[in-house]
Amino acid sequence: MQLALSTWHEVEEYLRTSRGIIVPIGSTEQHGPNGLIGTDHLDAEFVSKGVGDEIGALVAPTLTIGMSQHHMGFAGSVTLRPSTLIAVVGDVVTSLIKHGFERFLFINGHGGNIATVTAAFDEIYAASSMRGPGESSPVRCKMVGWWQGPRSDALAKELYGDVNGSHATASEVSLSQHYHPEAIKHAQMSPKVAPKSAGFFDCADYRRRFPDGRIGSDPSLSTPEHGARIYQAAVADMVDTYRAFAAD
Numbered sequence: 055m056q057l058a059l060s061t062w063h064e065v066e067e068y069l070r071t072s073r074g075i076i077v078p079i080g081s082t083e084q085h086g087p088n089g090l091i092g093t094d095h096l097d098a099e100f101v102s103k104g105v106g107d108e109i110g111a112l113v114a115p116t117l118t119i120g121m122s123q124h125h126m127g128f129a130g131s132v133t134l135r136p137s138t139l140i141a142v143v144g145d146v147v148t149s150l151i152k153h154g155f156e157r158f159l160f161i162n163g164h165g166g167n168i169a170t171v172t173a174a175f176d177e178i179y180a181a182s183s184m185r186g187p188g189e190s191s192p193v194r195c196k197m198v199g200w201w202q203g204p205r206s207d208a209l210a211k212e213l214y215g216d217v218n219g220s221h222a223t224a225s226e227v228s229l230s231q232h233y234h235p236e237a238i239k240h241a242q243m244s245p246k247v248a249p250k251s252a253g254f255f256d257c258a259d260y261r262r263r264f265p266d267g268r269i270g271s272d273p274s275l276s277t278p279e280h281g282a283r284i285y286q287a288a289v290a291d292m293v294d295t296y297r298a299f300a301a302d
């Protein structure tokens with residue numbers, strides 16, 4: 055069930071029996087020679103909609119732009135400053151709290167969002183904690199990467215072993231190929247496996263360390279058939295995560 059495709063009457067009806075909502079969040083940033091710039095938000099949205107369809111959970115519109123300052127050395131990347139993303143997450147959650155939502159599961163596609171979105175959640179809790187004595191809030195926010203479940207983890211190891219990597223991963227490129235087969239790209243990878251990360255700073259530093267944008271990955275291994283299997287695994291994992299969180 056998607057918020058964007060619902061009426062306000064339907065949302066009011068949903069709130070009679072459920073207080074949970076899924077918020078897909080990703081980024082708009084380079085993903086190496088064959089990965090789409092939308093990979094992170096497309097994958098998070100694809101998995102979120104799959105979870106919503108399977109268990110009837112409401113899915114909010116995707117937050118498509120994240121904290122990607124380190125990718126700004128590559129054409130097409132777009133970033134929010136951390137302070138902007140904190141404000142966006144805070145306003146989205148606060149708007150939905152106003153209507154009665156209490157459980158916010160952010161299904162994330164981008165590791166670079168974690169620190170900032172966690173800070174946004176702490177701002178929300180701080181506002182509650184610093185209100186008058188005896189006032190408490192039932193609001194709970196959680197963020198999880200779509201790949202962070204036991205089925206996805208095992209499948210990525212089976213398909214790609216050590217060369218799944220940590221940016222422009224073979225898994226995330228496969229998943230986007232399953233979602234958008236009309237946009238599959240082919241490219242030579244040189245070197246075949248990208249350098250691993252020992253950390254990075256600003257975007258110029260990132261580009262110097264990782265010239266084609268990848269970190270530790272070989273996404274020439276990606277296929278839409280792999281993507282179909284990764285999708286099934288990720289949706290099953292995230293269904294479990296949502297159910298446990300909504301009941302907590």
Ligand SMILES: [Zn+2]
Pocket residue numbers: 085093094163164221222223226
């Ligand atoms: Zn990504």
